[in-house]
Amino acid sequence: MDWFGWLGTGDYGFAREVLQRGVAAVFVIAFLSAADQFPALLGEHGLMPVRRFLQLSYARRQPTIFRWRYSDRMLRAIAVGGAVVGGALVAGLPQLTQPWLTTVLFLLMWGAYLSIVNVGQTFYGFGWESLLCEAGFTVAWLGSSTTATPVTVLFLIRWLVFRLEFGAGMIKLRGGREWKDLTALYYHHETQPMPGPLSRQAHLLPKWVHRGEVVGNHFAQLVCPFFLFAPQPIASVAAAVMIVTQLWLIVTGNFAWLNWISVVLLFAGVSDGAVHAVVPVWPAATGPGTDAGMPAWFAVPVLLASALLVYLSWWPLRNLFSSRQLMNASFNRWHLVNAYGAFGTVTRTRDEVVVEGTEDVTGAGGWREYEFHGKPGDPARVPRWFAPYHLRLDWLMWFLALGAHDRWFEVLLVRLLHADRATLRLLRVDPFAGRRPAFVRARVFRYRFATRAEHRETGLVWIREDRGLLVPPMTYRAGG
Known part of the structure; x- marks a missing residue:
């Protein structure tokens, strides 16, 4: 008897491909960045040496492989190894085998990058570091092309996107007046941390366009996230609207991988039917269907991991509706199920x-x-x-x-x-x-x-x- 047939779906084959390869690609970039920059910033002779940080009792409680030993050579070996594993996943090779292999490889990348983040101090104190850790752990349970896509994992990724977008929207409503009077984008393109080549052109757009940008932002962050949990094709439409807003941020800014990984994660709401409507050469349904079932040896760990993420969701859920909402906060040492948000206020100069x-x-x-x-x-x-x-x-x-x-x-x-x-x-x-x-x-x-x-x-x-x-x-x- 197939006890776990309900857990799998064959309607999100394209989404799984994008999620696994996209998150793995971001891991590759993050690991290569660490290999390139970490030694000078935080290494043995860095600006904030890890060895000095690890003398603190707080640091010694963090889950990191460097608790026992740190060296620049070891850091580079871990970073290069993580990039190689990520590259294999981007190529899609492990996804052709048993689902346990993709799970193990993603968990290895998550653990390796978690080790780096937890000793990265202020140079790794960005919300997208926790976002990548959480995304890597969650995507690890999507399985491979030999099994159906676990629906619990798809919904947990949507829940991650909900916290990312709705949390950012609530931070803005509770933040500066400029988000309420629709003037925030009068300044943001000019004062954002790292402008891009089109930021000046965006800044010089008419003010009525900037007000429209704020309205569109509020709609994408405060309304659309709820529809990610709606039936299809509504969820796909909501995801598409949010993807467009993220692409606008990519074009007009330089927010590391925040917007890129957001686009990737939003595909958890895009069904194969929606992809087929836009790209007819893609089948309306791909991969094993629900009738293919899911082996118990994989289904049980998926359900346990899903239950863990649901349990950890209480703290960020409460934070979303708190008058003292935290922005970019982790409620556990493993950087799982975090609180997100950005630009509650916009500097004017x-x-x-x-x-x-x-x-x-x-x-x-x-x-x-x-x-x-x-x-x-x-x-x-x-x-x-x-x-x-x-x-x-x-x-x-x-x-x-x-x-x-x-x-x-x-x-x-x-x-x-x-x-x-x-x-x-x-x-x-x-x-x-x-x-x-x-x-x-x-x-x-x-x-x-x-x-x-x-x-x-x-x-x-x-x-x-x-x-x-x-x-x-x-x-x-x-x-x-």
Whole structure:
């Protein structure tokens, strides 16, 4: 007798392909980012060394393989190994075998990345880190092409998207007045953490378009998420509307993999029938149907994992309707079933910290700027697209300009005085070509996008105004 036939469906074969390959692709990017940036930021000689962090009792309680030992070589080995596993899943090779293999591989990536996040400190303190961990754990239970798609897992992924979108919408309603009077997008394209090449064009759109953007955002985040749980094709339509809003954010911003993984996860609400209506070459139903059943040895762990996620849902559910709603919070050490949200308030002006150095031993002149990859610097430089890659130092520089000072910035300046190679590799331009400067300093500038007339006249993308020193000139001797 087939006791678990009800657990599987054959109507979401395309969704499973997108979910597994898409989440695996984000893992690949995240692991490669860690291999590239983690040692300089948090490694043995990083700005915030993991070994020092692990001396804290809080850190020793976190689930991470690095509790017993950390080395940059070990970090890179784990990151490269995770990227290789993710690459195999992107290619779809494990999905052709027994379902336990895809589950094991996704859980390995989840555990490896969880180990990195839990020692990443402020450089990994972003909501999309927890989002990737939760997505990886949940998608792990989707099985392979040899079995039906578990309906409980599909609904749990929709529940994840609901918290992601509805949580962000509620944060905005409880946040700044600009979301209520529809003026938030007057400023957001200009003041967002890392603008993209089309952000200026978006900022210069008429104000009635910006008000429409806010209305569309509220509809996508506060209304559409409920319809993800509606019958088809309503759920597919709701998912499609939300995908369009995420694509607009991808085009106009640079939010690491947040919007990309959101698009992937939204396919949990898209049925094969809906895909067939848009792309007729895709069958209306694919993969094993519900009549194929599901082997008990796989169904039982799926139900246990589903029950665990349902149990853990109480805390984020309560948070959604709390007047003191938390944003981007984890309620357990495993980063499962988290609270999400972003931009409860929108800053109306943009300040940037510009780091400069000089080889003049008197410090009287000859100051030249260090250029970062993503954050605004040279006023004539058009912002680049980097998402879904995450430039962690650039993001922290945005928070620094908002007043979130931390010791990592002092260490960064000292490393620049030493012309530390690992640190310089995090930057786009070292104005001294590897030589030690005599002094470094940090200044604050107020940035705004150039109007069309200003751009035609000067060729500048940004207009900036000097707001004074953040850190006065410091020398190699003063820095140690």
